[in-house]
Amino acid sequence: MNRSSVIRRALLAAAAVALATGCTAQAAGSGGTAAPSSSPTSASSSPAPEPSDSASSAEPTETPSTDDEPSSSPTADAPAGKVLMKDGDENTQVRELQARLRQVGYFDRAPTGFYGTITGKAVSAFQKKRELPQTGSVDETTWQRLVAMTHEPTADELKPSTTNKLDTPDARCMTGRVLCISKESRTLAWMIDGKVVSSMDVRFGSENTPTREGIFNVDRKVRNDWSKLYHTPMPYSMYFSRGQAVHYSADFAARGYNGASHGCVNVRDRGKLSALFDQVRVGDKVVVHW
Template identity: 65%
Template sequence: MRGVGLRSAVGVVLAAAVVSGCRAQAVDRDGGRPPVQVTRTAAPSQPAPDRTGGADDKAGEPSARPSARPARVLWSRGDDGRDVREIQARLRQVAWLFEGPTGTYDATTEEAVKGFQGKRGLPRTGSMDTVTWQRLLGMTREPGRWELYLMGGQEADAPDARCMTGRVLCISKESRTLRWMIDGRTLTTVPVRFGSEYTPTREGVFEVYWKSRHHVSTLYDSPMPYAMFFSGGQAVHYSADFAARGYAGASHGCVNVRDEAAISDLFGQVRNGDKVVVHW
């Protein structure tokens, strides 16, 4: 990469006793948290997006003028890593990206950068150069772990060691994926979504203690189809909200699946007593 890195129960309970509830909740562009202190530069609170896409500059601030000498490119298409996640998270704050960070500087990211640059009178290169980066820093705040790692999907990472024996729902918070594994062999992989920062999905080793194909939350009176409960009221289940809005929302602690056909098939294979591993 060009440029320097920024910073680098189990509990078996009776079905009748379960109080469940994982209704999807909206997450605003600030990730549902108070602003985080910016260590590198003071930043204003997030501006509201204007009608032409992207957030407006601060009132009265003149548009930047491109310098005579081209600015040094820090990141561009093809780069990946934590720094690219931060770029994507900050672009999301100002409404130039809507899906969560993937860590890969792809065509979508390039187009978002072009839009951000053009709105501010900068050359529409699509690459993140020093001038564009400083402008983006000045309009956004430091993204937290939620914004960097829990709002977007990516390829499944290597399975946790605890997933390598037996029948396991192996769930990675880092890659936002669920692997259905038997004796170390992956049979199915699906994208998943978790609870928000304030209603987190529990981590650890659990087991499926109850399955409910047509479940409805007793807390929120909302559907939780193909629910497979593993910890209190937390379950793996299909989420129509996830299917419709992607990573722009979150559950109240459940593991949401947006592929209904896939979880329907998975529901038929998983048995009570199968292991569930939720890990980073």
């Protein structure tokens, strides 16, 4: 009995040592000596390697992100507020923006109230001079800087008679109610009995689609027209020579004289043309001249 007990105790002790050695190898599974004896499942699910791997990979990841923060924070803070005005907007605040930009020499034409490419370039130039992000859109910081260095636009600054200087009216425009349109000065003057009531910039057709010259009459008016031929809107159309009309052009407002019409007389100041549209009657004279 004593001999059996001794043998049993010796076997139990040996088994305990073997079990302890197996656990140690599993826990240190990355050591590789016990890996062959471990099943793939137990090796992949071993919790020991995971903290070790995540700790070693986290350090280089955190370091660059910390280093990036100072260099990226000025860019994040630079816009300093939401965008107030941007390309495609058309309202009274845009007109004020253009008038203020004109005061400091960044906008060389009469305000139209339409935010197009010309206005965007003017804003970008203003931002560049003040070392602001050159977005071409007006954020709160850009607007505050511009307002601080300009005065509130007067009525004449917001709606000057025209950007282009009017030339001497054609003799045929001196009597009656006349849309007097000059290709030389690129202006339209609304005249009644020889007096200029209002005026605005205009754009004409290209060499391939010229605007006809001569004396005509307004034969019809369409407030919200659409060109079926060129698939483009033609607000405030006043037709005077077959398909040619005086009408508002968003393209003219956006690109200025970089483009041309297909023969119509384009107007870029929507507000002025809207008022003119309400005043002109069917039958009024139209004179297109050099």
